[in-house]
Amino acid sequence: MAANSERVSAVLAVSTVIFSLRNDDQTGDIASVWLPLVRRVRQPFEGCWALPGGPLHGEEDLAFAAARTLNDTTGLTPRYLEQLYAFGDASRSTGAERVVSIVYWALVRSEEAALASVGENVRWFPADDLPSLAFDHKLIVEYALWRLRTKMEYSRIAHAFLGETFTLAQLREVHEAVLGRPLDPANFRRTIEGSGAVVATDQYLTGTRHRPPRLYRYNDSIDLADAGPLPRQQHPFASPAATSPAASSPASTPAAAPVRE
Amino acid sequence: MAANSERVSAVLAVSTVIFSLRNDDQTGDIASVWLPLVRRVRQPFEGCWALPGGPLHGEEDLAFAAARTLNDTTGLTPRYLEQLYAFGDASRSTGAERVVSIVYWALVRSEEAALASVGENVRWFPADDLPSLAFDHKLIVEYALWRLRTKMEYSRIAHAFLGETFTLAQLREVHEAVLGRPLDPANFRRTIEGSGAVVATDQYLTGTRHRPPRLYRYNDSIDLADAGPLPRQQHPFASPAATSPAASSPASTPAAAPVRE
Numbered sequence: 001m002a003a004n005s006e007r008v009s010a011v012l013a014v015s016t017v018i019f020s021l022r023n024d025d026q027t028g029d030i031a032s033v034w035l036p037l038v039r040r041v042r043q044p045f046e047g048c049w050a051l052p053g054g055p056l057h058g059e060e061d062l063a064f065a066a067a068r069t070l071n072d073t074t075g076l077t078p079r080y081l082e083q084l085y086a087f088g089d090a091s092r093s094t095g096a097e098r099v100v101s102i103v104y105w106a107l108v109r110s111e112e113a114a115l116a117s118v119g120e121n122v123r124w125f126p127a128d129d130l131p132s133l134a135f136d137h138k139l140i141v142e143y144a145l146w147r148l149r150t151k152m153e154y155s156r157i158a159h160a161f162l163g164e165t166f167t168l169a170q171l172r173e174v175h176e177a178v179l180g181r182p183l184d185p186a187n188f189r190r191t192i193e194g195s196g197a198v199v200a201t202d203q204y205l206t207g208t209r210h211r212p213p214r215l216y217r218y219n220d221s222i223d224l225a226d227a228g229p230l231p232r233q234q235h236p237f238a239s240p241a242a243t244s245p246a247a248s249s250p251a252s253t254p255a256a257a258p259v260r261e
Numbered sequence: 262m263a264a265n266s267e268r269v270s271a272v273l274a275v276s277t278v279i280f281s282l283r284n285d286d287q288t289g290d291i292a293s294v295w296l297p298l299v300r301r302v303r304q305p306f307e308g309c310w311a312l313p314g315g316p317l318h319g320e321e322d323l324a325f326a327a328a329r330t331l332n333d334t335t336g337l338t339p340r341y342l343e344q345l346y347a348f349g350d351a352s353r354s355t356g357a358e359r360v361v362s363i364v365y366w367a368l369v370r371s372e373e374a375a376l377a378s379v380g381e382n383v384r385w386f387p388a389d390d391l392p393s394l395a396f397d398h399k400l401i402v403e404y405a406l407w408r409l410r411t412k413m414e415y416s417r418i419a420h421a422f423l424g425e426t427f428t429l430a431q432l433r434e435v436h437e438a439v440l441g442r443p444l445d446p447a448n449f450r451r452t453i454e455g456s457g458a459v460v461a462t463d464q465y466l467t468g469t470r471h472r473p474p475r476l477y478r479y480n481d482s483i484d485l486a487d488a489g490p491l492p493r494q495q496h497p498f499a500s501p502a503a504t505s506p507a508a509s510s511p512a513s514t515p516a517a518a519p520v521r522e
Contacts, residue, residue, distance in 0.1 A: 006318070006319070007272050007273075007316045007318075008272070008316065008317040008318060008319065008321070009270045009271065009272055009273065009315070010270065010271065010273050010356075011269070011270055012268075012269050012270065012349065012359075012361065013273050055268045055269065056269040057267070057268075057269060058267070058269065059351040060269070060351065061347045061350040061351055061352075062347070062350060068475075074341045083346060083347065085344060086323070086344065086347035086361075086363050088273065088322075088323045089322040089323060090320040090322055091322075097270075098273075099373065100271075100273065100347075100361065100363075102347050102349065102361075124370070131365065190455050191455045191456055191457065193455075194451050194452045194454075194455030194456070195452055195455070195456065196452065204340050228502075
C-alpha cells in the first residue's frame with residue numbers, strides 16, 4: 001500500500017475532552033454529561049465549534065501542550081489529564097501535511113467546571129446533543145463518550161465525579177447519569193462490593209430523614225490517576241503545596257507524562 | 262516553557278507489544294507473560310533488542326503500519342491491534358528531530374504465538390525478565406504490562422488468552438498468570454459472576470476424573486475488539502472469508518483504525 005519508503009512527518013497537535021456531570025435544565029434532576037467547546041477564529045472551519053486544543057509548540061511535552069491549550073481557551077486546569085487516543089490516519093488531513101492529534105481527557109466535578117471562562121466563544125454543551133464540529137472532533141467526542149461509558153462498567157471512573165467518600169446510592173447515580181439508564185440498586189451493590197473497587201468506611205452520611213447510609217471510599221491500591229510506571233506530571237499551573245492522594249503515591253515524580261487510570 | 266510558537270513536526274513511528282502466555286520451562290506449570298523482541302540491525306542501538314516496529318511510510322494509517330512492521334519482522338498477524346499509547350515527549354529524541362511512537366498491542370494465544378518466525382534476530386522473552394532494550398522500549402513494555410495487569414482486574418482481557426468457552430478455573434489461572442499471584446477461588450468466582458462479564462453456558466468440560474465443570478463464555482454485549490464509534494480495521498493480511506464474533510458486530514466497517522476493548 002505504501003507508495004514510497006520515505007519517513008513520514010506530521011504536525012503535532014493536541015485536543016482535550018473535558019467531561020463534567022450537570023443537571024439538565026430541561027429534564028430536571030437527571031444529570032448528564034457535558035463538555036466545553038471553543039469556537040474557531042481562523043480557517044479552516046472558522047466560526048465552527050471545536051474541542052479546545054492547538055498545535056504543539058517548541059519543546060513542549062504532549063501533556064503540557066494539552067494543559068496549556070485548555071487553560072488558554074477555557075481557563076480550566078484539571079489536576080490530571082489522561083491520554084485518550086492518538087488520531088493520526090492519513091484521511092484526517094485536509095491539507096498537504098498530515099496532522100496527528102493526541103487527545104487528552106479529564107473528568108471534572110461541577111464545582112471545577114463552574115470555573116470555566118465561558119462566553120461567546122467558549123461554552124458547555126451536552127455530549128449527546130452537539131452542534132456541528134470542526135474536523136473529526138465529533139468522532140473524537142463520540143469515542144471519548146464511549147470510552148467513558150465502557151469504563152464505567154469495569155472501573156472506578158466515577159471517582160472523578162465524586163468526593164473522597166460517597167454512599168453507594170451516590171455512586172450508582174453517577175453510573176446511571178453516565179450510562180444514561182437506570183441500574184438495579186441491589187445488583188449494583190453486589191457488583192461493586194464484589195469488585196473490591198470500594199471500601200466501606202466507618203462514617204455515615206448524616207442529615208437525612210432516613211437511617212444514615214454508610215460512606216465508602218475507593219480502594220487506594222490503584223490510584224485513579226496512577227500511570228503505573230510512567231512518571232506523573234502534576235498540572236503545570238497547580239500549586240506545589242497542594243496535596244492529594246495521588247500526589248503521595250510512590251509513582252509520583254515531577255517528570256512530564258500524561259497519566260492513566 | 263515554549264521558546265517559540267513554531268508548529269512542531271515529528272517523525273511518526275509505530276511499535277508493537279505482543280503478549281502471550283506460556284509455561285515457563287524453569288518453573289514448570291506456571292504460565293507467565295512473554296513478548297517478541299527484534300534485534301536492531303542499524304544505528305542507533307545497533308545489536309540491541311527492541312520492540313517490533315518502524316517508521317510510518319507514505320499514506321499509511323497508523324494501525325496498518327503497526328501490522329505491517331510486526332508482520333515484516335516476526336511473521337505475526339494478530340487479528341486486532343489495539344492502540345496502547347502515544348509516546349511523544351521531547352526528551353525521547355536522540356537526534357534533532359522529535360519522534361512520536363504510537364504503540365499498538367495485542368494478546369495472542371500460544372498457538373498463534375508459535376507461528377512467529379523466531380531466529381537469531383527475533384526471539385520471545387519473559388516480560389518480567391528483559392534484556393536491555395533500545396530507546397525507551399523498556400518503559401513502554403513496563404507500561405503495557407501494567408495496563409494488562411490493571412485491566413485484568415476490571416475487564417475481560419483474559420478472553421484473548423482463552424477459547425470461546427472456558428471454565429472459571431481456567432479463567433482464574435489466566436488471571437493468576439498475568440497478575441503473578443494466586444487468587445482465592447471463591448472470591449474470584451463471586452467477583453466474576455457479579456460483574457456480569459461472563460455468562461454460564463449449558464456445556465460442561467468433560468474428560469476429567471472429577472465432576473465436569475461448567476463452561477462459561479464472555480458476555481457479548483461488549484465485544485472484546487469493539488472500538489465503539491471508531492471504524493474497525495480487519496487485519497490487512499487476514500482472509501476476507503474469516504469469520505469471528507468481532508467481524509459480525511455492527512461496528513465493523515472496512516475502514517482503517519485501531520480497535521479498543
